[in-house]
Amino acid sequence: MLTLYIDFKSAASYLALEPxxxxxxxxxxxxxxxxxxxxxxxxxxxxDEETVGERHRRVRAAAQRDVHLHYAxxxxxxxxxxxxxxxxxxxxxxxxxxxxxPVPFIRAAxxxxxxxxxxxxxxxxxxxxxxxxxxxxxxxxxxxxEMASIRSKAEESGIFETPSYLIADQLFLGREHLPWxxxxxxxxxxx
Amino acid sequence: xxxxxxxxxxxxxxxxxxxxxxxxxxxTLALEKSLGMRFDWRxxxxxxxxxxxxxRKKEGKVVESTRSTSQWxxxxxxxxxxxxxxxxxxxxxxxxxKIWDSSIPNIGILWVMQTARDRLGDYFEAVYPPFWRRExxxxxxxxxxxxxxxxxxxxxxxxxxxxxEGRAEHDKLQPQLHPSGIYGVPTYVIDGTILFGREHLPYxxxxxxxxxxxxxxxxxxxxxxxxxxx
Numbered sequence: 001m002l003t004l005y006i007d008f009k010s011a012a013s014y015l016a017l018e019p020x021x022x023x024x025x026x027x028x029x030x031x032x033x034x035x036x037x038x039x040x041x042x043x044x045x046x047x048d049e050e051t052v053g054e055r056h057r058r059v060r061a062a063a064q065r066d067v068h069l070h071y072a073x074x075x076x077x078x079x080x081x082x083x084x085x086x087x088x089x090x091x092x093x094x095x096x097x098x099x100x101x102p103v104p105f106i107r108a109a110x111x112x113x114x115x116x117x118x119x120x121x122x123x124x125x126x127x128x129x130x131x132x133x134x135x136x137x138x139x140x141x142x143x144x145x146e147m148a149s150i151r152s153k154a155e156e157s158g159i160f161e162t163p164s165y166l167i168a169d170q171l172f173l174g175r176e177h178l179p180w181x182x183x184x185x186x187x188x189x190x191x
Numbered sequence: 192x193x194x195x196x197x198x199x200x201x202x203x204x205x206x207x208x209x210x211x212x213x214x215x216x217x218x219t220l221a222l223e224k225s226l227g228m229r230f231d232w233r234x235x236x237x238x239x240x241x242x243x244x245x246x247r248k249k250e251g252k253v254v255e256s257t258r259s260t261s262q263w264x265x266x267x268x269x270x271x272x273x274x275x276x277x278x279x280x281x282x283x284x285x286x287x288x289k290i291w292d293s294s295i296p297n298i299g300i301l302w303v304m305q306t307a308r309d310r311l312g313d314y315f316e317a318v319y320p321p322f323w324r325r326e327x328x329x330x331x332x333x334x335x336x337x338x339x340x341x342x343x344x345x346x347x348x349x350x351x352x353x354x355x356e357g358r359a360e361h362d363k364l365q366p367q368l369h370p371s372g373i374y375g376v377p378t379y380v381i382d383g384t385i386l387f388g389r390e391h392l393p394y395x396x397x398x399x400x401x402x403x404x405x406x407x408x409x410x411x412x413x414x415x416x417x418x419x420x421x
Contacts, residue, residue, distance in 0.1 A: 019408055052238055052369075059374045063387060070384075074394075074406045160264040170275075173268060176390035176409045183413065 002029050002181070003166040005036040005159050006106070008088040008120050011068040014110045015075060016163040016175035021103065023178055027185045033102050035092035035147050036154050036162050040085040041065070078115040087121025088113065093143035094126055096150055104133040192233070192364055194371035195380055199231035200399055202380035204373060205300070206237050207318055207329060208293040210273030210284055215377040215389035216315050217280050218412055222392060226399055232304060232311060234297030234361060235368055235376050277323070279413065284323045296322075296329045298357040299339060302349055313342035 004020060006013040024031050043061040047054065065081055072079035091109045095102055108129050112118035119125050127137040154164075158171055165172040168184045195202070203219055205212040223230050270286050277284040296318050303314045317338040321327045328334050332350050339346040349357075368374070372385050379386045379395050386394065390409040397407050 015408075055369050056238075056374055059369050059372055063372055063374060063385060067386065071408060074408060158264070158268065160268070171268070171271075173272070174390070174409075176388070176411045179410050179413045 086119040091120035096147040194367040197231040204235040204378040317342040
């Protein structure tokens with residue numbers, strides 16, 4: 001079992017989706033998808049008088065955005081960074097209580113967020129997405145409570161960003177670790 | 192020296208005090224060797240407190256810190272992550288007790304590039320692994336000179352260079368980096384494209400080999416072969 005924490009508003013989570021699913025297909029490992037809300041991403045506006053730290057954070061954010069766009073193109077994926085990023089908590093809450101295969105919903109939610117700037121904090125928007133993949137809307141109160149419980153346990157495990165992979169008692173942040181994760185899966189499977 | 196310009200096919204920015212750069216040295220040198228190319232290695236002396244807060248440890252305990260909880264989470268993860276990949280390369284990586292001024296050994300990179308280019312890997316071997324075993328005071332000029340000698344590089348004149356021409360070159364380069372879009376190490380500059388992190392090495396390799404076939408995604412290349420010297 002590979003545990004994977006994602007957030008729909010995380011560009012890195014979006015770009016990790018298909019490579020991770022490919023890994024699961026190749027190895028046969030099942031994925032335990034878990035929601036974890038991260039801070040919305042934005043590139044700070046350049047100020048007339050910046051501190052070194054402020055300039056560092058601005059340059060870093062702009063570079064991260066550009067790299068995500070670069071690899072979105074490599075993956076043949078449509079990706080657009082909104083000036084004011086929308087939230088994702090309703091979609092994450094729905095994921096927290098989802099039964100059955102969540103992948104169609106995960107795909108639909110990521111696509112809606114990154115190509116149509118859908119507001120995934122809006123329960124009505126998320127219910128429309130859920131219906132599009134044949135799933136009924138959740139009990140929102142229960143879903144939010146479950147999401148909070150998952151977050152609490154995740155933080156105890158050292159999770160602070162997404163995509164975070166947990167396997168063999170190791171935490172990996174980012175899809176760049178997939179080669180090592182693949183080797184751990186092979187070791188678990190006795191290859 | 193202009194931040195994004197070089198006659199070499201690739202510019203590589205590194206810092207001796209960066210664990211991520213440490214983990215990138217061996218795979219980047221291996222790429223350079225396998226392609227039969229000469230990369231343009233340059234120093235980026237990180238101003239860590241400006242973006243990650245500052246901290247000082249004594250006997251394993253934090254005695255001074257301006258870091259937030261999220262900054263600590265990131266720093267702790269970053270060290271754990273760099274350590275496991277370093278150990279995979281048979282290196283030891285101990286967390287540092289303070290934030291070092293790495294400018295002298297970083298100016299050493301400029302010295303080696305100008306005086307003994309073929310021994311750059313030996314210099315990295317002489318500095319990086321012992322520093323990350325907490326065996327080197329890299330703020331001590333004599334220590335860096337000893338590393339140069341250990342790498343088979345003549346250190347006579349280095350102290351003068353590190354206080355004069357080399358320092359000036361280093362200090363002139365650093366303020367160019369942020370405005371050029373460079374903020375951390377390892378950073379690879381390839382035909383004007385800036386890529387931070389060794390996860391881009393598959394893409395860098397693909398680009399330098401002529402961009403044949405589909406471009407690769409990011410990945411940390413893992414190497415199960417026996418450790419080779421830098």
